Amino acid sequence: MLFRSVHIVARFSNSTSTSVARFFYSPSLLRRGWSFRASFISRCCSSVCVRSDIDVARDSVVKIFSFSREPNVVQPWQTTEKEYSSSGFVISGRRILTNSHVAGDHPYVQVRKHGSSTKYKAEVKAHGYGCDLAILSINSEEFWEDMNPLELGDIPFIGETVYALGYPRGGDSISVTKGIVTRVEPQTYSHSSIGILTIQTDAAINDGNNGGPVVMDNKVAGVVYENRSSCDDYIIPTPIIKHFLTAVEETGQYIGLCSLDISYQSMENDYIRKHFKMSTEMTGVLINEINLLSSAQGILKKDDVILAIDGVPIGNDETIPFRKKERINFEHLVTIKKSGETVLLKVLRKGKEHEFNIIVRHDQPLVPDRHLPSYYILAGFVFVPLTKPYISKSCKICECSSNRKAKKAGEQIVIISQVLLNDITTGYRDFKDLQVKNVNGVEVLNLRHLSELIEKCCEEDLRLDLENGRVISLNYTSAKEATSWILEHHGIPSAMSKDLKIESSQLGSSEAALTTQ
CATH class of the missing domain: 3.20.190.20 (N-terminal domain of MutM-like DNA repair proteins)
Structure with missing residues (x-):
C-alpha cells in the first residue's frame, strides 16, 4: 500500500499539495483508513512543490566574477587588485540583478549560468550604492537561451519560510538554504546613510551569496545583501528593488533614496506633548532641525510637530502602521518616493494645525558612501x-x-x-x-x-x-x-x-x- 501511495504522489506531483490533500481527506477515504496515507501524501506533495519552485528559480541564478582595483583610502594613489565572486539572477528585460558593492564600479565583470562552464562578459548598466543594487547586461544570444526571468513578489510575513539561492564561497556549485523571516523593519545598510526597509532571516547565508535571490512561492521576496552575525542575515525587499528599477527605467540612472533631510525626536513623554500643545488624541514627532539643503527649508520650522504624512498618522514613537499589527519608522513613506514627488504633511505649529506639500529629494550626506580616489x-x-x-x-x-x-x-x-x-x-x-x-x-x-x-x-x-x-x-x-x-x-x-x-x-x-x- 505504501508503494501505491508513493505512485499516487508521483502522478499528482504537478498538482498543488492543497488539492491533493483535500481529495485524500474526503470522508469516504477516511472511513477506509486512509488518514495516515493522506497525511503522508500531503507532506510529499508539499515537498515536491517546494522542490519544483526551487528548481525553476535555480536555473535563473548566476555566478558573478568581478575584478577591480580598489584604492588605498590612506594612500589613494595606490590601488590593490582584487577578485570577487558573488551571485545574481535574471529579471525581465534581459537584465541581471545583483548587489552594487560586488559589481557596481568594477571595470571587468563576468557571469556564468547554472550548469555551464562558460563565462560571459557583462556590462554594468546602472547601480546605486544607497540601495546596494546593480543591473548587468550581457550581449550574447547564447547566454539568453533557455533563461527565464524571475518574477518579483511581495514582502513575506514574519514566520513565513523563504529560500536563499546563490554561490557561497568555499564551493563552486549553487547552494539553497532555508529559513524563516524573523523581522521586517528599516535598517541602515552598510552603504547607505538612511534607514531602508529590510527583511531579516535566520537562513544560513554566507559570503558569495550576496546578490542572489531569496524566493517564496516561486517569486522573488528580496535580494541577499549582508551578513552581520552568525545568525542574522539581511535581505533587500521588493519595494526597494522596484524603486530602483523604476528610477533606472525612467532616467537611465539611480541617484539615491529620498529624504526629508530633517532631524526629529519622539514625543513619548507626557509633559513634552503638553508643552507643545498636543491634544490627547494627537501623536507625532518633533522637528529639531531642518537641513539648509532640504526642500522643506522655509516651509517647516523648528519645533513643528509632524502629525501625519500622506494621511497616515505618525505614532509618538516615530512609527506608522505597516501590515497586520506591525509598525515601522515613518520615513519609509518618504524613502520609497521618487525624487521630485511630493508628500503631504499635517503639522502642529504653536497649537494650530497646518498642511504642507513638500517636494522630496534624494539624500545628501556630508560623508559619501563611496568616492573615487581623490587627493x-x-x-x-x-x-x-x-x-x-x-x-x-x-x-x-x-x-x-x-x-x-x-x-x-x-x-x-x-x-x-x-x-x-x-x-x-x-x-x-x-x-x-x-x-x-x-x-x-x-x-x-x-x-x-x-x-x-x-x-x-x-x-x-x-x-x-x-x-x-x-x-x-x-x-x-x-x-x-x-x-x-x-x-x-x-x-x-x-x-x-x-x-x-x-x-x-x-x-x-x-x-x-x-x-x-
Whole structure:
C-alpha cells in the first residue's frame, strides 16, 4: 500500500499539495483508513512543490566574477587588485540583478549560468550604492537561451519560510538554504546613510551569496545583501528593488533614496506633548532641525510637530502602521518616493494645525558612501575627502561623522590622511585624521577648494587651521619644494589626483580666456 501511495504522489506531483490533500481527506477515504496515507501524501506533495519552485528559480541564478582595483583610502594613489565572486539572477528585460558593492564600479565583470562552464562578459548598466543594487547586461544570444526571468513578489510575513539561492564561497556549485523571516523593519545598510526597509532571516547565508535571490512561492521576496552575525542575515525587499528599477527605467540612472533631510525626536513623554500643545488624541514627532539643503527649508520650522504624512498618522514613537499589527519608522513613506514627488504633511505649529506639500529629494550626506580616489599633497601632508570606507579604516574618526548632512552644495570634510616625514613636516606627525577647517583664514568647502587656495597662494606664510584648534604653519616656497622631493622618494606619480588636475586645467583655461578678452 505504501508503494501505491508513493505512485499516487508521483502522478499528482504537478498538482498543488492543497488539492491533493483535500481529495485524500474526503470522508469516504477516511472511513477506509486512509488518514495516515493522506497525511503522508500531503507532506510529499508539499515537498515536491517546494522542490519544483526551487528548481525553476535555480536555473535563473548566476555566478558573478568581478575584478577591480580598489584604492588605498590612506594612500589613494595606490590601488590593490582584487577578485570577487558573488551571485545574481535574471529579471525581465534581459537584465541581471545583483548587489552594487560586488559589481557596481568594477571595470571587468563576468557571469556564468547554472550548469555551464562558460563565462560571459557583462556590462554594468546602472547601480546605486544607497540601495546596494546593480543591473548587468550581457550581449550574447547564447547566454539568453533557455533563461527565464524571475518574477518579483511581495514582502513575506514574519514566520513565513523563504529560500536563499546563490554561490557561497568555499564551493563552486549553487547552494539553497532555508529559513524563516524573523523581522521586517528599516535598517541602515552598510552603504547607505538612511534607514531602508529590510527583511531579516535566520537562513544560513554566507559570503558569495550576496546578490542572489531569496524566493517564496516561486517569486522573488528580496535580494541577499549582508551578513552581520552568525545568525542574522539581511535581505533587500521588493519595494526597494522596484524603486530602483523604476528610477533606472525612467532616467537611465539611480541617484539615491529620498529624504526629508530633517532631524526629529519622539514625543513619548507626557509633559513634552503638553508643552507643545498636543491634544490627547494627537501623536507625532518633533522637528529639531531642518537641513539648509532640504526642500522643506522655509516651509517647516523648528519645533513643528509632524502629525501625519500622506494621511497616515505618525505614532509618538516615530512609527506608522505597516501590515497586520506591525509598525515601522515613518520615513519609509518618504524613502520609497521618487525624487521630485511630493508628500503631504499635517503639522502642529504653536497649537494650530497646518498642511504642507513638500517636494522630496534624494539624500545628501556630508560623508559619501563611496568616492573615487581623490587627493592633494603638499610637502608631506596628504589631504583627502572623508568617506565611509575611510572611517572604517581609521580608529580616530568617530562613526557618527558618517551621519552628518551637507549644509552647502559640494561640501566635503577634508582631512589629513597621512603625514609623510621630512624637514617641513617635523612636529606634525600626530596631525593625521584631523579635519582642515581654514586655509589662510578662508573656510574650506571641499578638497578642490583647498587645492585651489594653496595653489593660488600669493603669500610666503601658509596657515592651515585644523579641528581642535590645531595649527600648521608653513613657508609656501619651501613646502612646494619639499613636495617634489616627497613625490620622488615615495614613488607617487602626482601631487594631485586626476580629477583635480582636470578641474585645475579647466579653471586655468577659463582664466586665460578672460585675460585675453
